[in-house]
Amino acid sequence: MAAVRKSKKVHDVVIIGSGAAGGMAAWNLTRQGVDVLMLDAGQKFDRSKFWSHVKPWERRARLARGQHPPEFYLNPQEQPIDTDPARPFRVTRVWGRGGKTNVWGRVSLRYSDVDFAGPERDGWEIPWPIRYKDIAPYYDKVDQLIGVCGGDDDQDSLPGSKFMLPAPAPRCGERLLQKAAKRAGYPIVAGRRAVLTRPHNGHAACHYCGACGAGCDVGAFFNSSDYLLEPAFLTKRLTIVDNAVVARVLVDDQGKANGVQYFDRYTKEEHEVRARIVIVAASCIDSTRILLNSRSPRHPNGIGNSNDVIGRYLSEQIRFHMQGFVPELIGAATQNDDGIGGEHIYMPRYNHRDGRKRDYLRGFGMQFWNTGAQPGAGFGKDLPGFGVDLKTAIKKRYPALVSLHPYGEVLPRRDNRVTVEGTPNDQYGVPVARLEYSIGENEKKMAEEMYTMCESILHAAKAEILPFDRGWLDFAGSAIHEHGTCRMGVEPKRSALNGFCQMHEVKNVWVVDGAAFTTASEKNPTLTILALSWRATDYLAAEMKAGRV
Amino acid sequence: MTTRRDALITLATAAAVPAALDAQHTHADSPSAPPPAIPRTLDDPAFRTLEAACERILPRTDTPGAKDAGVAIIIDENAGRNARRKEEIIAALAALDAQSKQLHSTPFAAASAEQQDAALSSILDSAHFRLLKNLTTDAYYSTREGLVQELGYHGNTYLAAFPGCTHPEHQS
Numbered sequence: 001m002a003a004v005r006k007s008k009k010v011h012d013v014v015i016i017g018s019g020a021a022g023g024m025a026a027w028n029l030t031r032q033g034v035d036v037l038m039l040d041a042g043q044k045f046d047r048s049k050f051w052s053h054v055k056p057w058e059r060r061a062r063l064a065r066g067q068h069p070p071e072f073y074l075n076p077q078e079q080p081i082d083t084d085p086a087r088p089f090r091v092t093r094v095w096g097r098g099g100k101t102n103v104w105g106r107v108s109l110r111y112s113d114v115d116f117a118g119p120e121r122d123g124w125e126i127p128w129p130i131r132y133k134d135i136a137p138y139y140d141k142v143d144q145l146i147g148v149c150g151g152d153d154d155q156d157s158l159p160g161s162k163f164m165l166p167a168p169a170p171r172c173g174e175r176l177l178q179k180a181a182k183r184a185g186y187p188i189v190a191g192r193r194a195v196l197t198r199p200h201n202g203h204a205a206c207h208y209c210g211a212c213g214a215g216c217d218v219g220a221f222f223n224s225s226d227y228l229l230e231p232a233f234l235t236k237r238l239t240i241v242d243n244a245v246v247a248r249v250l251v252d253d254q255g256k257a258n259g260v261q262y263f264d265r266y267t268k269e270e271h272e273v274r275a276r277i278v279i280v281a282a283s284c285i286d287s288t289r290i291l292l293n294s295r296s297p298r299h300p301n302g303i304g305n306s307n308d309v310i311g312r313y314l315s316e317q318i319r320f321h322m323q324g325f326v327p328e329l330i331g332a333a334t335q336n337d338d339g340i341g342g343e344h345i346y347m348p349r350y351n352h353r354d355g356r357k358r359d360y361l362r363g364f365g366m367q368f369w370n371t372g373a374q375p376g377a378g379f380g381k382d383l384p385g386f387g388v389d390l391k392t393a394i395k396k397r398y399p400a401l402v403s404l405h406p407y408g409e410v411l412p413r414r415d416n417r418v419t420v421e422g423t424p425n426d427q428y429g430v431p432v433a434r435l436e437y438s439i440g441e442n443e444k445k446m447a448e449e450m451y452t453m454c455e456s457i458l459h460a461a462k463a464e465i466l467p468f469d470r471g472w473l474d475f476a477g478s479a480i481h482e483h484g485t486c487r488m489g490v491e492p493k494r495s496a497l498n499g500f501c502q503m504h505e506v507k508n509v510w511v512v513d514g515a516a517f518t519t520a521s522e523k524n525p526t527l528t529i530l531a532l533s534w535r536a537t538d539y540l541a542a543e544m545k546a547g548r549v
Numbered sequence: 550m551t552t553r554r555d556a557l558i559t560l561a562t563a564a565a566v567p568a569a570l571d572a573q574h575t576h577a578d579s580p581s582a583p584p585p586a587i588p589r590t591l592d593d594p595a596f597r598t599l600e601a602a603c604e605r606i607l608p609r610t611d612t613p614g615a616k617d618a619g620v621a622i623i624i625d626e627n628a629g630r631n632a633r634r635k636e637e638i639i640a641a642l643a644a645l646d647a648q649s650k651q652l653h654s655t656p657f658a659a660a661s662a663e664q665q666d667a668a669l670s671s672i673l674d675s676a677h678f679r680l681l682k683n684l685t686t687d688a689y690y691s692t693r694e695g696l697v698q699e700l701g702y703h704g705n706t707y708l709a710a711f712p713g714c715t716h717p718e719h720q721s
Contacts, residue, residue, distance in 0.1 A: 053705060055693070055696075055705060056691040056692070056696065057691065057692050057693045057696075060623065060626075060691075064587060064626075168711055168713065169711060169712060169713025169714065170713050170714055171713055171714055172713075172714040172716060172719050174714070175714045175716075175719040175720060176719055179719075207707045207708055207709070208707075208708040208710075208711040209704070209705045209706060209707065209708075210704055210705060211705055328718070328719065333701070334700060334701035334702060334703070336703055336704050336706070336708070337704065338704045338705065338706075338708075338711075339711050339713070340711070344713070373700070373701075373702055373704060374702075374704075375691075375696065375702060375704060375705060376687070376690050376691060376696070377686065377690035377695075377696075377700065378686075378687065378690075380686040380690065381682065381683045381686050381687070385673075386605065386606040386607075386669060386682060387605060387606065387607075387608060387666065388608060388610055390606070390607065391607050391608065391610060391614075391699070392610075394686075394690075394700075395699060395700060398700050398701075
């Protein structure tokens, strides 16, 4: 049996994961004088090697020459996740510095008390232990640090900000959708994205190439590596160990955390590092798996899990897609519709307003993704026929594309869970995660209204609508917004963390990623993850200074 | 407007000759050299059927068609990486060929354009047709011929500013 490499040094803090959550923790702690060791499962992605400006045909030529783009996405075969074949759940993971922020959607929306206090109002499960007033100063700080562009609309479900960078001008299709939605009685406002529409804090402004999904070669949208880790390195208090696949949080005889066990991703060497504080930020599913595998005599059910809360209440968002063509743009000249990549508009949750009745809990918002000319014409497959007529039909519609992508909140349910009970081991000998997850009647009823809303807007726009299956929902995990499996709450019996992301049961463990969320909301979470992690580490730094932790 | 390099790539792959098409002027490793020819996945008769089918699905008009754009080559390359896809394509082409022989007593690749259209129309509701149409559409509109020359795509470039919609009639 190979020897375990144990490092003697006791670090102030060890952070597991380098994405939005871990990166923010590292940045905020190092600038306050705290020494941080960060463990990341991959290594740095080289921006100079991104294929941001490689056209589809050039891509083919490069692949033929044996070149390949950076492999952002973890191949599930390297680290499987078990699911029930009848209930598949695909988890998207990025192992490398910056995690998913290298390729994320950049949508940056503030949560509101509609989210934080929602469960108090509707009675389903527990409310968050914080309210908007607690996190608002941190949203302000995050906006100013990372740069968020967009509208300042201040809504009950979508609070505004005084710190927005200039909003990008809507495209023709977006303007037309806004007009149509207004006629149909739905609000469409300016979106918010962590994209720089002017240079900000030393980072380059966006040049509107629309290739964000391939990684930004100039770093013009927030990513943890460039915006948090690089500045943190300048303090000389951050050390990162790359290719460190964390397995467990280690504890002493009293059950207090005292380090982390990890395996070298490639050599499979086992390592142990020591730290006074452990911050878990490996993204919801991976973090939860680490906690559940962290078993000891004091924590037989996983560290901090005597109330069987960790792993449960897995929630995410339902989502579908509807596309069409607005008549004003059919046959129009092709424009450059790239913009800041992704839509410049957003539809905030409205279903709780104006005495609207609904037979389900919570709500949905909507994104609009692809408007106008795209680097492809996938919609052509859904137009009838073939030949010159098809070719002509595709060309006429190409500039007129509009697409609707509503996201709805999934209720937290006890039986939707991450578990490691009886799961097989991964290549390092550590039990893999199994996901058990189903949506319920609540989400199905919500989806009905989401479909009705989308059809109303496209009808109001007099759009030609592409065929769709009413009731179809995208696969579980497709939204890439998993939450709830190490939730914060007031009562230790029903939650794992307090409002500062500190474990109720183990005072020197923090969990700062999406797992900490009490609800999944309908909104994209990254801005909230950043704000919560900043707030959590301010609290941690103060507790460390006071000697209480 | 195709550059000389693009023409080299198209020719090189279409003719399936080694990359030394213009060996006197380009080095095989230079960025402007055509990529190495990839061995054909489908056998010759199947490939010719595929090429003919793609061209009928998205034909040359006043802009290049599927054959000009090398769509069959792209589909063939993808088939080489996916055994199940390869089998599905072979089955679709066989079905198409069978229809052509039944209707016109001639293999699809040798039939006239009208006859080919009739054969395609006769399998319009089938999964075979859907597969060929989907592959052709995705491939064609990923080429310079399809995306730029036919559709006028001019995105993924460098702009100092993004003007957005400038049409007064679109404003709310």
